[in-house]
Each structure stands twice: as C-alpha cells, then as structure tokens.
Amino acid sequence: MVSRYALLKKALTNLLPIEQIITDTALCLALGTDASFYRMLPKIVLRLKNTQEVIDVVTLCNQHHIHCTFRAAGTSLSGQAISDSVLITLTDDWRGYEIGDQGNTITLQPGVIGADANKYLAPFGRKIGPDPASINSCKVGGIAANNASGMCCGTAQNSYRTLAGLSLVLADGTYLDTRDELSKAAFAKQQPQLLAGLEQLHNTVLNNPALSERIHHKYRLKNTTGYSLNALLDFTDPFDMLAHLMIGSEGTLGFINDITYHTVSDPAFKASCLLVYPDIETTCLAVTELANTQVAAVELMDGRALRSIADNPGMPDFIKQLDLEAAALLIEVRSETEAQLLQSCAHAMTTIERFSRLNQVAFTQDKTLCANLWAMRKGMFPAVGAVRETGTTVVIEDVAFHVEHLAAAVRKLNQLFEQFGYTEAIIFGHALAGNLHFVFTQGFDSESERQRYGDFMAAVTQLVAVEYQGSLKAEHGTGRNMAPFVELEWGKDGYQLVQQIKALFDPQGILNPGVIVNADSKAHLQHLKPLPPAEPLVDKCIECGFCEAVCPSRNLSLTPRQRIVLYRELQRRQANHEIIDDNLQQIFEYQGVDTCAATGLCEQRCPVGINTGDLVRKLRTARYQKFQPIARWTAAHFTGTTQAVAIGLNTANSISKVVGNQAMARFNSSLRYVSRNKLPMWFPELPAANSAQSSVATQLSQQPKKLSTAKKVVYFPSCASRTLAQSKQATDSRSLTEVTLSVLAKAGFEVIIPSQLHSLCCGMPYQSKGLFDVADNKVQELEQALWQASEQGHWPILMDTSPCAKQSVDSFNKSRVEQKEGSQKLTVYEPITFVLEYALEHLPLTPINETVMLHITCSSQRMGLADKMLALAKRCATEVIVPEHISCCGFAGDKGFTLPELNASALATLKQQIPKGCTRGISNSRTCELGLSHHSGINYESILYLVDEAAAAP
Template identity: 65%
Template sequence: MENNVQQYQQLADMLQTRIDENRIFTDQALLLAYGTDASFYRLIPKMVLRLKNLDEVIFTIQACAQFNIAYTFRAAGTSLSGQAVSDSVLITLTDDWRNHKISDNGHKITLQPGVIGADANKYLASFGRKIGPDPASINTCKIGGIAANNASGMCCGSAQNSYRTVDSMKLVFADGILLDTASPQSIRAFESNQSRLIMGINALCAEVAKNEALTQRIVHKYRLKNTTGYSLNALVDYSDPIEIIKHLMIGSEGTLGFIAEITYNTVIEHPHKASALIVFNNIDEASQAVTALSKDPVSAVEMMDGRAMRSVADKPGMPAFIAGLDLQAGTLLIESRASDKTLLEEQCATIMQTVAQFKVIESIPFTSDSETVATLWGIRKGMFPAVGAVREVGTTVIIEDVAFPVEHLAAGVLDLQKLFDRFHYDEAIIFGHALEGNLHFVFTQSFEDADEIKRYGDFMDAVAELVAVKYQGSLKAEHGTGRNMAPYVELEWGKDGYALMQKIKALFDPCGLLNPGVIINDDPQSHLKNLKPMPKADELIDRCIECGFCEPVCPSRTLSLSPRQRIVLYRELQRRESAGETENIKDLRKVFEYQGLDTCAATGLCAERCPVGINTGDLVKKLRTNKYKKFTPIARWTANHFSATTKMVSLGLKTNQVAQNVLGKKTLSTVVNGVRNISAGKTPIWIPEIPSANNSPVQSTKAANSSAKKVVYLPSCASRTMGQQAGNSDNRPLTEVTQSLIKKAGFEVIIPEQLSDQCCGMPYDSKGMNALADQKSQQLEKVLWQASEQGKWPVLMDTSPCAKQSIEKFSQPIEVLEPTGFVLKYLLEHLTIKPIDEAVMLHVTCSSRRMGLENSMLELAKTCASEVIIPEHIQCCGWAGDKGFTTPELNEAALHTLKEQVPNSCKRGFSNSRTCEIGLSHHSGIPYQSILYLVDEASH
C-alpha cells in the first residue's frame, strides 16, 4: 500500500497528541532494528510504535484508518513465517501489557497480550495447571502471538491449542470498536452497532452449510494440526456469531483485529513425568510404533530422522550410541505424565509393552531423573540450533512445519527426504510431533543470487504439491501462514475454501489495512520477495538466526536495543562498508554508538537464551576496544597502580560524605548533576545512595597451622573501598560482616598478601581492554594460588561478578566461590539459623544466573527469612560496572518495574554484588545489602 511521506508525517503529528513522542520511532536505523523478526523476510516499517494501553491502540487504529495507512501488530517477534514484519506502521506493546488474573481455582486465566507464555504457566504452577499451548519459544513468545498464530507445541497437539481452550476475549476491530466476549452488555452493544459484521458471519455460515464438499474438507483438514489460512472450522463448529468471531481471531495473525485480552481454560500440569528414547531401524518402523503408541498414555512422542540425530551426535552429554546410528534410523522421544508416581510407573510399563512389539536397536529406558531427562530433551531441542551453528556465513536457517495424516507419516518422511536430495539440501533434517503427524524440517538457504532463490521457490512448490495435494496434509501445522505460505493457501484449500477466506478478510477489514500481504496475498511470488540478507559481520555473531530468544533477559531492551537488534544494526553496518555504501554510514555509526555500545550491559545473559550460544556482549566488548583505545594509557596506569587507584576512590567517597553533610543531599545533587547536564552526560551522576567509604581497612593474614577449616577471603575492590549507604540497619562494611560470619562458623580467615593491588580484571574486561584484564587476573591468580596453599583452601570472593570472572579466567585448580555458593557448601552446616520474621527482596545478579545459582540463592534466602520476593522480569540490574554512574538510564530502564513490586511490608533487600546494590537501593526505595548480612543476622 503506497502512502507518501506527508501522510506519515500527518499521522505522526496526530499520534503525538496522545502518545509520548519517545515511543514513536521514525529514525531509519531504529526502524531497521525494530522491524526485524525471526523470519527470513525483511520489510522496513515507516514508523514503529510502542503502545502502553488499550486507549492508545484504539486511537492508533482509528488514526491509521483516517490516513488509509496499513499497520501490523507484533508481540515478541519470534514468528517464523513473515507475519510480524511491515513496510508501513509496526505496532509493538510496552511492558504495561503484562497483567493477569486467575479465576475458578486456576481453571481459568485471563492474560494481556504482553504476558510471556512461560510466565502464564508460572502463575498457574501452584494450582497444578498450565495453559494448553506449549510452543518451543514459550520462554520468549507472548500470549498475543500465541493466540494470533494458534501456536501449539510438543504436548499441546490440536486438543489443547488456543482454538480449543479459549474462553473469552477482548477484541478491537478495524474501526476501533471494542468487543468483550465475556460481557453480555458488550455483546449486546456490539450486535447492535456491528450488524453488518454479524449478518456477514451468518451469511458465511449458511454458505458453508450449503456446500457439503467444503464442509467435509474443513472437517478433514482440522483432524490434523492446521494453521494454513483462517480457522474455517469456526464456521462448522459454532453457530453463534460471537463464538465464530472469537474463534476466527485465533490464528488470524493480526489480519482481522487486535486481541487485547484472552481468557484461557487451563489444562492439568501433571506433577510426575518420565521420558524414554527409543531407536528403530528406520522411519517406517518408527512410524508404525507411533500409530500403536497413539492408543497408550503418552503425552508427547517426538520423531527424529537419522540426519537429525547425526546433527547432535558431537554435542556434549549426548549418549555415545548416537554417533553410530546410520541415516536410515528413526528415533522416538516419548514422554508420559501422571498425577502420582505409581500411575506413572504403570503407564511407562504399558508403553514399553507396546514398544516391545517392534525391533528396537538402541534405547534409554523411561526415567524421571531430572538430569537424564534434560539430556534427552536436549537432543530434541538442540537440533534446530545444530543446523544453525554449522551453516555457511550468509545463509539463513529455514524451519518449515507441515502435517501429514498419521497413516501417511512414514511415506511423507521418505518423500521429504527424496526432495532434500533432489534439490541438494544435504544438511536438511526432520523432526517433529509424531502423534499429530506434524513434522518440522530444517535446512539452510542462501538468498544472495537468483539461482538460489529459484532453487528455494522450486523446492517449496514441490513441498506444497507433496503435502497439500498428494497427502492432503497441512502446509502449516503450527507456525502460521504468514507471507511464506500465503501463495499456497488456495492450493491447499481449493477455490471454494480460499474464496471463503477472502470474504472473511473483506468482512473484517474492508479497507485492507490490517497486516496486508499475510494469509491472503494475490502475488504468487510473494514468498520469494523481501528476503532478509544475512551478511558476514563478525564470527562472534555470524551464527545468529535473529530468533529473538535473547530479548526478555536483556536489561537494555526497553531503553535502546536488544541483542538481536544490535546484531541487525551491526550486520547492516558491515554490509554497507563491504558494499562501499558510504552514504548514511556515519549516521548509522552514530546511532549504533549509543544504542549498540554505550547502553549494552554486556552481561552475557543473552548467551544463556540463545539457541546457538551467541554472547552479544562479547561483540560489544570487542568493539569497545577501539572506542576506549584513547583511554588505554590511563587504564594501564590504574592497573599498574591499583592500590593508589582504590585510595583515590576511597578519598572520593569520603569527600562525597563530607559534601553531603555540609551542603545537604538536595544541594549536592543540584551541583553535581547540573555539571553533568552542562557536560552532556560526560561526568558521573550523583545519587543519594552513593555509599560512604569503608573506614575499616582489611589487613593481610597468613594461615595458622592449628585450624583444619580455612578459607581465603578476597574482598573485592568495591567492598574494600565502599562502606554502606545512610539508612541501613547494619552499617558495618561488608568486609567486617563477611569475616564475622566466617569466624562464627569456625573457619580461619586467610587474607592474601598485597591485597590493595588486587583486582579480578572486570573493570578492564567490560571496556574491551583484554590485555589489562588478563594482566590483573593473572596477578590475582598468582596471589590466590599462594594464599590457598596451591588450591588446598577454597577462595571466597564477596561479589559474584568478580567470582565469575575469576572462575572463567584462572588456569590453576583454585576453588573460587561467591557468597551463596560458599555459605551453602561450607558454612551452613556449622551455623544455627533462626529465620528473621520479615519479608525481604532478593536480586539474583546476572553473574549468579550465569553460574547457575538462581535456585541456590533463593534457597539460602528462604533459609534465613520468612518470606523472600524475587521481582519479575528483572534478570540484570543494568548497573554494569560503572554504567550506573555514567549511563544511569540503563540502570533505570532495567529496574523500571522494581519499585512497584516491593510490598509495603518489605523494608530491605539483598543481593551479592556491592555495586549492583547501589542501583537496586536507588530504584527500589529500600536499602539493598549483600546476602551475607542476612545470613549473619539469622545465624548463631
């Protein structure tokens, strides 16, 4: 749809009357970054909006209609088929859309579209319930996308998807009218005001009822998993127009309206589960086993072909026999669930009796051992990343999603494999949800030249004929039609079915403004256009598939860019430089400087969520090497004179305290932050939570021979210099509290020599000064090796970032622990704990999360306090070394929801990083201290 620049400017002007201008984006670089989703299509929007409430959505819809400008809604952007990209207006939602309400003792849950799927299940866990859909992206994808795509998953099948489990919805239509299907009053008003739509729905129902062949086709298509086109089964399953509208919205991919809220009927989450891995000679035998197993108490049966198993054979922890399987082998991963252990054992025995009817060449029997189960499902979940990790630079990973009638599953797999050979997709693998006949196949594809695009087009034509015509299956079982399968909808559904879908689209969206080009697209070549380039940029990120799984844990995602978006911009920078496109490179570099580099916390949390393990922070630190190069001489001086450096920091803290006492907080803030404003942010910010100086210097101590329990205590440079902030109930410095607790447990404390010169290297590492970081790390390792008597005694570092840095850098066998790990392993058994009778906040630092200590930290806190609260959606505080002072907006953005999550009864919080606690205190309204204070207070 063509619209001129003036129309978009007029639209922007209108939107700014109701929407904050900082949530209306028109900068070209940001449009590219925000416009990218997980699919292999690229459309760059003219405008991106972040809307915070329903009124803004309705106003935007009506404004776009006034200027005849198209718009697309996006949730998490994990869609794979091109349904969440736009070349007009892209509408995203702020974190304000995360409300939920549980009713009917957990049998219903009402969710706003911004709720992450896994969070919905977390809310329901205490009721033993969950939502039905369980897509593989559930830790990232949002309810709006789950419902709009009718996403399902490994255990969901078609019986528990959104279509089958929806109870009610709040919907906004193309004219801005709101319908709450749970409200009789809203329904009456809608029926009165929208008689055209109601009459149109009734007419469509009558048309289907008269067309027996079409009715039978609809019934046949939906005995399979099917998300190709609109949910035509709504016209067969229901007669009430409101029910039909509600169910047509499921899987409509934002082309019929906006789902502002959905209430699900929840399903049982069985507490007892077991998994088994069974390998057969070939796919045919595996498929026969699937048919037999469909009558057994199985909750999931995942099939993997020989190539799929081969793709993960070299991954750590994989069973040894996988490497020896030939390419003909067929493997099933089976899960059974039950309400109690005895019933589960009986179910597993029944399933194995069925399996025994077939020739099994390898197996791992049913087990509930969490580690083994994680390994087994790691095989299945690791296949998509395995292909992505080995693809050639410049190619993209494509995952297609089809369904065969189960009776044709084996033949379908074999025919797909023949197509792979015919079109030379030698790396392609097949896996999927076998009970539903739903198969995913993954392959790599270049779109860099016309021949490659033609190869892909010919391949998809052949796949469509195979699946939709030969086997009468579904071309899209759960990933949505999008742009990718839009040209094939008529092939699958026939002329009558496709014409019906065109009428549905015209009825709901007469002006064609809602996500045009998706599901209904008259261009037979649309799936071969607007293909996303994947240029070589840097080996650290070249494997990125832009899936967006990293985004929920990124502390800068609401301020600037997420890891995915940083990679998108950096790829574009490298592409322009390689192509010699000097125009606009300077502007793009300037945007990337702040959005990409300055506001990245470089925590590495993204690597934990990334399917191929990419740490975008590593790229950022590498690029910072050049950015901070001019400061290297100063940094080198501080590294070589670290004792003097920390003394200057301590002097600064003392000066701050004096100034605060003399001038008062308000005046001091005005002066210091006024200078910051004048300097355009080049000087540090001042906040009242800046701690006092640590006036209790730590002295080096050597080990005595008498004690059998010793620990080397290395106070971080932060805890050596910083005391506590004003208002803390315990004003002792952390160094004093730590030693008190260690001695209370009967341990002798060893303080290393030359303590004031020691640093883990983190301050230099975060700025990409690798040589200086290594220098300090090696110096520290040498000192600790000596102090620990060559690794004989454990080393406690009182802040988690220092511990993580040292664990990763040290080459000698020194046991390094942060506070939580040390207390749990060494101190707790020697202490008598009486939990304090109060609720406390707990912040698990990003370094602790990356060390796998989240549950341990919660366990320790719960041991020491009657109630522990971990705030939602805060994975990292965004303090990031010194960025809390230099880039305070990052800390603010990362913690923007913290204060509202602190109950009135909660007066303090705990963590395990001294610098993080400054920002946490500032943005929560309560003081935060090390978790060691809590343990010390609760112990005797």
C-alpha cells in the first residue's frame, strides 16, 4: 500500500523543483532542529519561494491529511517550530518590504530579519514595536506568529497592538488580505462559517462577564499563553478578530504571508544607568515608582544573575563584591532631544531617591559604556550556558507577574530553585512589564532528571498561574512546553475558546499539531532533544540559530547550527556503536566540512562564543594529514611555491588572450571534470602575476630617496598581493603593492621591508586546512622577521590585506619571540586602522564623485572595523553602498577556486544590488576581491586604491 507521504511527495514533485524538496534523513535532522529543547524528525522539509507555493503545499497537505509546520528563523524557544511530518521553510525570496506614510507604516514579508526592518526605518527615526533579544537573527514571520516583544516593547508596542493588517493562507489554501476590500469580499464567500464562528465566539465572551474580566486581567500583563483571546473583546469586526488571532498563533491557525505594522518612534538620544540595591524588595519598590516616569526600559537582575557575569570583561568592579541578596536595575531613557533626555533622567532618579542603593553607574550617554552595561544584561543567558555540564541543555522560562508581586515572586522562584536543586539558576527580566526570565540547566538523559523537570514545572505553573494569576508565557509563545498548562491559566471556559478557535481555522488539525492545543498532560516531557557530548569546541552549543544569518553557506549546504547537529549525531552513533551509514558521513563531509568557510563570523553571533570553524579545521586535520610532507615542503620553499603559482597565472592569462575567455572557461571546466574538481577554477577576473618589475622590492628601490624620518612603517605585503597583479577589468593597472607604497609615500612614511620577504607567510593557507604545525612554523618565521624589521616592535607594521593582519594579530598574541624587558610588542595593522590612526592626518582627502560598493570582510568584522571601514570609504567617495545580506563572500582563501559554488551562493544577491553607473567595488582582501569581481560584474579592489585616488599628491 502506498503511504500518504509517498503520494504527497509525488504530488509535490509536480509542483516544486526537486531541490526544494528534502527527504534525506540526515538533512531533515539538520534542517528540522530549532532553538528549543525539543526535537522531532520531519519526513519532508520544503523550501518555498512564494505565496502560490505555500497555497499549493498546504492545500495538498490538507487533502492528504498530513500535518505541516511553518518555520522562519527557528530561534523560538518553546518547541513551536519543529515537526515529525512536513516542515515548511522559507527561502531568501521572502525578504520584501515596503515603507508607507513616511515611515509610519511598513509592510514586511515573513523572511525579513527584525533588525533589517529597523534598518530600513532608521532614516525616518522609526522602528517596529517588537524588540526581541534575538532581533538580529529572528524573522518577522516568527516575531508576529509568537507575538514576541522584548525589553522596551511592553504590551503597548507588540505585534498585536501595532498591527495594521496582514495577508494569510489558511489550512485549506484559502488566501486573505485584510487590507484589501476585494480580498475580504471573496473570503466572506469562501469562508462564511469561519467569520460567523468568530462573531459567535465574540458574543459568547460578552455574555460571560467572568470570562471577559479574566481576559481583560490577563492582558494587562504580557501574555502569549494560548491564543490572543483579547481579540474577541477588542474588536467587533470578524476580520479584525481574525487578523489579531493570527498574532501569537504560532503557525497553528494559518501562514502569515506578510504583515503591515504601525511603526513607533526611535528617539535619537539615549542614556543608561545601573542601580544596585541591597535586596529584591527594595529593587521592586523602585520598579513600581519608575513605572510612573518616562523610562523606556528597566531590566531587573537578581543576585545570582549578577554573580554569573561578575568576571566578564568590562563589568564594574563592584559587581564582584555583591552578595546573593543584592539585585540591580538597568535603566534606559530615550528622548527626541538631549534636553528632554537629561530632564527625564533627572526625574527618574528623583522618583526613586528614597530607596537606598549599594552602588551605581550613573546615567550616561557614552555609547561604549552603555554598550558594556547592556552587554552585561545580554550576557546572562550565555553565562549559564557556558558553565553547564556537557550533555545538559539550557532552559529559559518566561513568565509575568503584576509588578506589585515581583519581589515575592522572585523570592518564591528562588525557593523552588533550591527545592528542586537548580542552584545555578538566575532570574532577570523586563521589570516594567513584570516579565521575568529564569534560566537553568537541565539534563534529559535519565528518567529521574525528566521527573525532576516535570515536578519543577508543575510547581512553577501553580505559583504563576494560580497563586499570582500571572502569565505562564509572557513573550516566548506557548509552544509544546506550556501547551499542557493552557487550561490551568485560562480555566475551563477560556480553554474551550482556545479549542474552538483552533477548530474554526483548522478543522482537520493539520497545522502544527501539539502546539498550543495539546490533550497530553505530559506533552512537555515528550520529544526532548538529546545533546550528547561530541567535541569540547562545540559542546556548549545550545542550537539557538543566532549564527545562521551571517553564514555564507546557509543557502548552499548547512549552517553552523546544522553542522553541529549532524556532528553530534555522528558522535552519538559512534559512542553507542551504531552503524554510521555512508550517506550521513558523505553529507557531513561535503555539507558540513568542505563547504564551511571557517571564517568565524558565527562566533560573533553565538551567545556562548563558539567558532564552528575551529571544529571544521580540526576535522580537516585528519583529511589533510597525508599532505603533510607536501605542505612542509611548500612552507620551506615558499618563494619557489609562489613563483610556481605566478607561472601558472601568467600561463592561464596568455592562453585566455589567445583563445578567449569563453573557450578558456570551457577548457578549464573540462579539466576540472576529469580531475573531479581537484584542479582550481579559472575565471576571467583572475589576473596575471605581479611581475618582477612591479615587485615590492623593485618598487621601493624606485621611490624617491629621502632622508631618514621619524615616520617609519614596516610594510608586509601578503603573499596574495605579492603574487597577484591587478585584474584586467580595472581602470588602474597598478598592483596593490604599488598602490600601498604610493599611499605611504604621500603620507610621508619611510618604508621598511622585512628581509627574505618572499619566503614569509602568515600561515593561514595551512591553518585553514588543519595543518596547524606547519602554520605555527610560518607564524614564528614571520614574527621573527617582523620583530627584526620593526626594531623590536618600535615601528608599526602594515599588512595590506585584513585576513593576514587578523591571523597575525591572533597568532602574535601567543608570542614565542623572546622580547627584552621594556621592549614594545609588535603592533600589526591592516589598511583601515593604519590609514585612520597613522596616515590620515598627512593625507588630505577629497571625495571622488563616484558611487562605490563596499565589502566588509569577515576579518574586518571580527576586528570590529566595520564602522571604521565605512567611515574611511565615505571620506574618499561621495556615495558608498554596503550590500544587504552579504556578511562573508565565501571565497574563504582558496575555496573560491576549489569550491566555487560556495562563493557563488554567498554572493547570489550581489549583482542585483549594484546601482546603474557603479563600476567599482572596494574591500581589503585580495582573494575576496576576485570572487566579488566575478559575481558582481564590476571590479573590486583594495580600499587603498580609493584612498590613493582621493589623496592629494605629496
């Protein structure tokens, strides 16, 4: 008998390209994992590109009675984005937006990242109301479907309160746009029973005063438990009820196709302060008073929370001296003018001056200090994650109390922590809204641990929902882990409303079953995610998905989260002596190891600081071990190696001139096919070699002779810039080494070149392949040469590409050079920082009347240079454009030659973002610039070319 899934898959292949349908078990495991501590294995994962595909797919699922779940970014914490049936994910085609009414409204597709929406609104001084902590990663579809809020959002600015309209797809494929009268008229004919049912529920609530009062009471707090029942009281028009019930419905009522928000003001002036009180009671009394002032956010942190981050860099020293009784408030004030800001700050402090403080960081507008204070608050969740035992997960629960109950609630929560043995648990939260998060670690690998968690949750839900009539879920959504307790919060008649709403929208129950409505009282203890030990480098991963937005392989293969999921599964099977099928291993080799750029951007987004590239490089060690002799030989004969590369470049360049680019590309493609892609890819932007006449030593000898000057710099050209000439498409034919020397000459620097230059390398080509011993040897060799050239660290060192500079800075921090007492350390700069800190005062810049594209490399981002790079570019050109959604170009050293599909995928949206008339792009990595040029249609070159052009002649 043919299964329903086989029939569905056959029908899907008639609708969708095969690459949008994933049924491989290993890939379904990787793609089906979300940030919660639950796991299901989907049978089919779909990547849908447009509304019609969604309509077609849900219609098919409905016809075949097969469950389906919608997924946006997968950062949700309560188990609402997983499936054991069909998981529907969105491609990057869902990133459309439209700003209306001078920024007062914005329409967003569900694939737009929340932070991007705010970026689009920034020129208008506006933003969307919801501000979840995951806003840099989560997407609008999830924000709306979970009614996510955040630190400043409260209840007044969440998706429910700022909704202007939306379009949706129901379980049977019916489409509705609540902003379009024609669409509403058509819907009324298609779904009269749904609209009539909503009106009936509205009347039912009105005729039940006790239930009406309970709904009013619950929504004075943040509340995402169950459905948005307040929609049945707040509106009389069934279309308004329908639209607002979709908010917070977690994909159980329909698919949110797009949403229009009323935006909110984003004041230009902000100030923050930290106030520490002796106990939680005093702290909460201060919160009560602050609720009557103009503060934008008040974050509460208990004593354990403060202790968890006391040793973090940048924390105030007094934090370490606090006992567990202490508590703190982190406050932010926002205003349209500085005068208003200062007045609001003063008023807030006057309001709470009678409450004795242990210590404080007074209100400040200093951006660095404010960032450190908020980093303290944001660092609490990862602080718990970083100290958990391997094999356990981090659980973050999310409840709300009326503000007058906060102190007592914190006390009783801490008592429950002690009672159930969660001594590491911490409490923090959005105090103005009475919204508390508590974080603890939990293992699920034994029945006793699952029972402990179950008993604890039973006690917590009684405390919150019964004793204090609070919200069991304030902003994280009901999901699976609070579904068994929805009736406890709402009562029998309230829960019947929830069930009736589900039945009205989704009569067959195909949409995200088990979420919000779940008859199993133990559902929160089912489908628990295993987190077996795999490798210390990644064991702290909580699978939150914050890394995914910046991963260059996210649309080609796997993301860091997904790589770790598959690696954990491989290690679990190995530890349990289970058979590891070849398919799983092969998928992981290519999608997990080969296509990882290993550039480390994931570490910047990871709340526990994991660089998945470190794991990948370690895994590559075994693969490349057989090449150790070759690697050692090339390292020992580096001059000859680069000369051989130069010969190859010149040969390819000569052949392409004779036969033409198209014939050359076909010839190269054939050779790659025969060699199973072991030969590097050739493309027209690949330049000839940097000729001997243009070598840095020759160039330096040709510079005008100068007397010795106090302005000296050691210039170390990377092996890429020493080897590669300028691309043929460039208007300036000079090599990067020539241009760098020109900039230094204009700034009046005397240039020192390290001896034995052409044998030197920063070691990155070897490190990226896991050949760490060879890389270390090259690092030591380079460090010694620069130590001598800089006169024991007396002179700054300029490297003309940022990856080499980043690699050297990191490596030299582990210095093996014997430095004399009192001597200086090596100071290594890439072009941006060197120009800004050393050369700019000697380089009058006149912006060129030109639009240029700017690519900020991974290494520049990791060194915190993105803003500086943009600022320097704007000093040199009248318009600078940073393309969206391209964090890493995916060239990744030599992968642009060996795995060109990674580079192509990472830059798939680049060409369409280049405005008409723009002919130049800039960056600060020679190899990255090759891939950028190839996929953009314009020439990318070092930012030093732009600086040199904008600088006046000496």
